[in-house]
Amino acid sequence: MTTVKDVLRSSFEFVNNLWWIPLTWILDVIYVAVQKWIIFPFFQPPFPPRDGLSKPYGKIAVIGAGLTGVSSAAHCIAHNFEVQIFEKNSRARGLGGIWSNVNKTSGLQINSVMYRFHPAVFWKRSLPQAEEITAEIRKIWKNYNLESRTNFNTPVTSVKRAPAELFKDSSDPNRSRWIINGDESTYYDGVIVNIGTCGQPSYPPWAKEVLESRSSSPGDGKHTQQNKPIIIHSSDLDDLNEDVVKDMKRIVVVGSGASGVEGIEWVMEHISQSKSDSPPEVLMLARTDKWIIPRNVFIDTLISLQPFGREMPLSFLWEGFLKFFHYFGAEDLVPDDGKGLFQGTPIVNDTFIDHVRTGRCKYLRGNPVGFSDDGKGIVFQERERGQFDKKKWDEKVIEADLIVLATGFKKPDVDFFEDIESVFPEDYSRPDLYLQNFSTEDWSVLMTNASYMNAIGTVGHIHIGMYARILLTFLMDSGARPAKKDMKLWVDVIRWIKRGAEGGALAFFTYAELTIWLVTFHLFRPDRLKWFFFIMVGWGVHAK
Structure with missing residues (x-):
């Protein structure tokens, strides 16, 4: 027997299909136009010079050549910071991360409007599949001159702080420098860990x-x-x-x-x-x-x-x-x-x-x-x-x-940090980090998309660039840097506000909540307001 509820549902489905399909075509055309005429001219970071940066502000180590790693590195070099990407896999399996290791039929489950992992991305479809996604990652990797700055087949086995006394006479002695894989010929001003949340396949x-x-x-x-x-x-x-x-x-x-x-x-x-x-x-x-x-x-x-x-x-x-x-x-x-x-x-x-x-x-x-x-x-x-x-x-x-x-993937470890307790102490490890991505012990360690557990939103969106630019702001402006106690206080406040939340305060978040965090990051520290447009949209600091 057909009920009123069944009729309403069927009517909704019919009307939804009647207007949604043609509207989708129209929106796709508008979206292409917006990408070409608004996003690219006003929000795409300029490509760095082919002959390299003349006077970089610092050097960042990026661990992982997946979507987040390539995007983070592209943002850093566009804003005059040298980068070096370390990827444990070959170019074929490493460049693109998880998207280079999924089935060809895998694709976005959400609309690509919500998957703009870099302003230079140009989507032709609302639900692109793996091939188009990896092509966009490779395009950004090449356009931002990251080919010569990527070490494939190079697993990171050691990340440790450089001795502080080496920099006591520098212009900025009171922050960490980092050594990767024991190579003391190069010191890094920051470390962006982009290992994601999906590692090796998990089996029951x-x-x-x-x-x-x-x-x-x-x-x-x-x-x-x-x-x-x-x-x-x-x-x-x-x-x-x-x-x-x-x-x-x-x-x-x-x-x-x-x-x-x-x-x-x-x-x-x-x-x-x-x-x-x-x-x-x-x-x-x-x-x-x-x-x-x-x-x-x-x-x-x-x-x-x-x-x-x-x-x-x-x-x-x-x-x-x-x-x-x-x-x-x-x-x-x-x-x-x-x-x-x-x-x-x-x-x-x-x-x-x-x-x-x-x-x-x-x-x-x-x-x-x-x-x-x-x-x-x-x-x-x-x-x-x-x-x-x-x-x-x-x-x-x-x-x-x-x-x-279909039993998922193991969560990647961060045991390459030699003194891990000094980076992620008890009660302040993933996901309980400052702004859910920075070590509460050292703001120069950024874990973009490597600490999330559950969310309603997307890991492949504009927040990747925002977090990278927050790190760059800390490096350029010592007055904008948070103290350890303030970073822990932020985590503690979120825990108190979301007390009783399933799985813990930072085990789940929405994209609106993430936006609130980034806005209050500026409002609670007015001295950071001068960096607002740089952090949020990337204006003001460019490669030299």
Whole structure:
């Protein structure tokens, strides 16, 4: 029986598609024009001279050649600071960071308007894929003369302070200088750590032993070891043959986060390409539920404008809106653990819900505990929605032809700091940092995008340049520098304001909250106001 609610939802979807698709085309044209005629002329930092900087203000060590590292280095050199980038991987796998190591079908889950990691970026599409993103990173890397300033295949194993007595007679003796990898021929005035939050692929304990025992490559597209399933991490899906799914009966994706959703999209695309008369059954095994928000730049922006960085009494309004309009026909996907929208990083996606809504993908809650004795499937403890009593969970074996482990990535370590307690003391380590990115013990250590845990916003946006310019401001103006006690006080104040927040005060934030931090950084210290336009938009200091 059709209800009034169903009619309203269907009407909303029809009207939304009716106006949103042509509006998107119009907005894309406007966006291209804005990039060419406003952003480039007024906000793009000038390219440095080809023959090098004549009188640099200092030298910065940048660890990591991913999106954030390249952007940070480009900002530094554009504002007359020499840089050296250290990247542990080769150029092919290191330049671009995570974007150089994901599947070709991976792409932005948010509108590229919210992914302007450098003013020189020129997006042709609202949702670019990995190839276009890495191309933009390479373009900036070349245009800002970073090729000769990048050391590939150079893992950073040691970062330590240079002896203070070496600089006692300098014009600025009361700050740190840094030595990288024991090379005392070069001292760095600051260190920007851009290792991100995604390191090596992470595997559940029950899968490691089986994966280590596999001798043949899963990418040959064949069932190995007596018709046992192919097991592969979601980041390696491109290693499989194009027609690998053609004759499969069931595909299982383990994990319900962003990697899991992208894994489902990869599977669905290859099923569509195979044109099979009997496509395989597709299952997602979810240990926990994630909120999913639409790929709509207006809605996403409004959600990220929540200034409190935590669940609030009126947060149920956004959650209700999403339940009614975004989850319609797939209400079972709404998280059942009681966690609100502002307590974890949501997934930005439209198609996954539609796959579940139409039955192309089945969503099962529960706990995968290991492989079956015969190795042909996963032992899975399935639960019903809202059922948390493990005694009532239904343990079963789910056989599959392909098992995709969308189990995320390990968080990179910062143990290359030799005296780590002097940089990140107890109670003031990631994410509890000054402005969530600076060491509270030493402002010359910047951890851009390397301390975040959960957020509603984006790591690839204009804040990368702002944080880099804050560091440069500290180096150029000793009067603007914060004292250790003031940086710790900032962290303590945020902890007090957000006391009781899920996971800790700085474990989750919104982009509006980040903006408030950067504005108050100036307002609470009027002596920094002269640097306001330099920090916020990059005006006033250029390469010589």
